Amino acid sequence: MFDSSLPAEFALIARHFGPLAGPAALGLGDDAALLVPPPGRELVLTVDAMIAGVHFLPDDPPDLIGRKLLRVNLSDLAAKGATPIGYLMTVAAPRDTPDGWFARFAAGLAQDQQEYAVTLLGGDTTSTPGPIALSLTILGHVAPGTMVRRAGAQPGDGIWVTGTIGDGALGLAVALGKLADPTGHLLQRYRLPQPRVGLAIAGVASAGMDISDGLVQDLGHLCRASNLAAEVDTTALPLSPPAQKAGADWLPTILTGGDDYELLLSVPPDREAALRQAARDAGMPVTRVGSFRAGPPGVMVRGPNGKPLSLARGGWSHF
């Protein structure tokens, strides 16, 4: 692993990625990683690709690119109630990519490995005539039968979210110069996801996923998977102070914008206390923003006046 189709300069890669490797990686010196799965647990696996010019800009800080790549995958594990183990990664980069780019990319990964207690299991590096192309496969584990799925919500279950909603999308507006951000909070939320690793939702949430494509669109996924309708009360939405300050004009962005990486959970009424306890234990706020009911899959959002909102994108529909 981390054999390379590139010549000498890519020996540097081993230098940068070697320190990230955990015991299972065998020093990145073998052809495969060797992992003893946690006894009596099931494995949760997910993978995401990130391409320069699509998911990040070529001149974005390399450490943030590395951290975002790891964090979007950690967020998926968190939404499934899984405890992270480690990851494998491929890095395709142009031949003229400076050594410093790899050093800073690896430094970002190293920082988040420590924060989230994961290690690099293995990888592959190669040259590409195109933009930097990254792919990261992450492994986690859950107790048997407890992985939180998209399907499983029941009529009457509450719709819960962690943290605050909309900061990621407003942060993009800030990056595009469309919104002021005196505290820098919104831009920071957009640039670096905060995966909700450590919130013990297994056995608590009846369904769940992370919010990466916007609350309404992702709630629509839960509705379709569980064959239920959902109703969201905008007055219940947890908003950060800068999001509150942005004002009512930004409500559609808050509801339909992406990059929140908060968790979206279905929780039966009799497990709300368990969720609140789990949230206290993890030091993460949770808020009930609506409920599921029987009906054709779709999301209805009630505005401040109690009437359904019409959203141009990702809004009320029966799919």
Place this chain on the structure above:
Amino acid sequence: MFDSSLPAEFALIARHFGPLAGPAALGLGDDAALLVPPPGRELVLTVDAMIAGVHFLPDDPPDLIGRKLLRVNLSDLAAKGATPIGYLMTVAAPRDTPDGWFARFAAGLAQDQQEYAVTLLGGDTTSTPGPIALSLTILGHVAPGTMVRRAGAQPGDGIWVTGTIGDGALGLAVALGKLADPTGHLLQRYRLPQPRVGLAIAGVASAGMDISDGLVQDLGHLCRASNLAAEVDTTALPLSPPAQKAGADWLPTILTGGDDYELLLSVPPDREAALRQAARDAGMPVTRVGSFRAGPPGVMVRGPNGKPLSLARGGWSHF
């Protein structure tokens, strides 16, 4: 998974990749795969990237690209003595990639999934402004403590290879118009690796890897990992009839060219019978081509006259 940053046309992806998904993939409709690891087994994981213009040509047959992507990873598992389970994959493709490309790519994967008893566990698709970029992470399993590593060869162990050596590199010469190939055997060997899945080397080989970068270079890796010297007898090399026919001028290519995807194994003398039995059980030829001895890591190749060969590339050296 297989959420996409691309619009409508990529709903087609789910259509192409959906049929590849096994039970653990949850129909590709969740955010993660859920895998029950085989009880009492250890997991072996490896990942490889393939980029158009680097690892394959943009107009190569898409089914062969898919099959090669899967097979190079299966070959790594085979070299570790691991039984394949399944794989996760990312596909980054230009927006104008025709639907038929994906159909044929997936058809190639489907064919090999059946041949090698693996299923798709999950994936991610995305657009890219660059060439097609593929990444595949594969999982396998072994009995505890039996993964065949690069390190572990002992002085006196025999050096064994499966199948025939050099056909891949000669096939490349055929593709470049430098060599005739009346039977098409060499070109086929170059185009489509035949991973040695099913050869039961766990507990038999003291060290091993697959030959992807040429016999001499990869044997050098084993030497370094095991801190031993190796001696290869060219008169013992198993050559296909077309490789024999190519003649002595092609011996350096046979020794140092890549793309064989045969296994390179270290086997203690008292386990040779076990290896031969495993080879019979799997219907795969194995041949002893040399031995390890104490000494500075390096590969000596004896030519037909018994004298050490001097190879321009990947030859005798102490690294």
